[in-house]
Amino acid sequence: MNFLRNTLAVIVGLAIAGLIITLGIRAFPQWVTFDAFAPFEHWQRFLESMKGDDAFFGFLLFISGLGTTVGGVISAMIVKYAKVAYAILIGFIMLFIAMLDVIIFPYHPTFYKISIFLTFFPFSWIGGKIVSVIYERKKKKLKKA
DSSP states (O other), X not given: OHHHHHHHHHHHHHHHHHHHHHHHHHTSGGGOOXXXXXXXXXXXXXXXXXXXXXXXXXXXXXXXXXXXXHHHHHHHHHOSSOHHHHHHHHHHHHHHHHHHHHHHOTTOOHXXXXXXXXHHHHHHHHHHHHHHHHHHHHHHHHHHO
């Protein structure tokens, strides 16, 4: 049963992170160069149109960090044990996807290519630590009562 719960936690965490990144990209109408809801359906054309727009890639780093943090929090809340480890797993999977994106599509600036390593892992760790601290405080309160 834990296997199914942990698998569900990872899938939900990744879905939430992807949804936050998608909503973040759609937040600014001047960046929307596509008709569909998800920018990932037209990702190559979208990145090509954003080539040279460093503000977009900086915001993409920020929104990716935020999405990874929230995805890590959600994942850590669902799993029973090793909450920080599963949050970090969300970060590693998102980092792997970002590295594939950088390798496949050559439109990313150099600062983005370097910064993805400094974004996904630490932000997911922070998400796991948030849940870990909350659960530890909850245990202490229950012991005192």
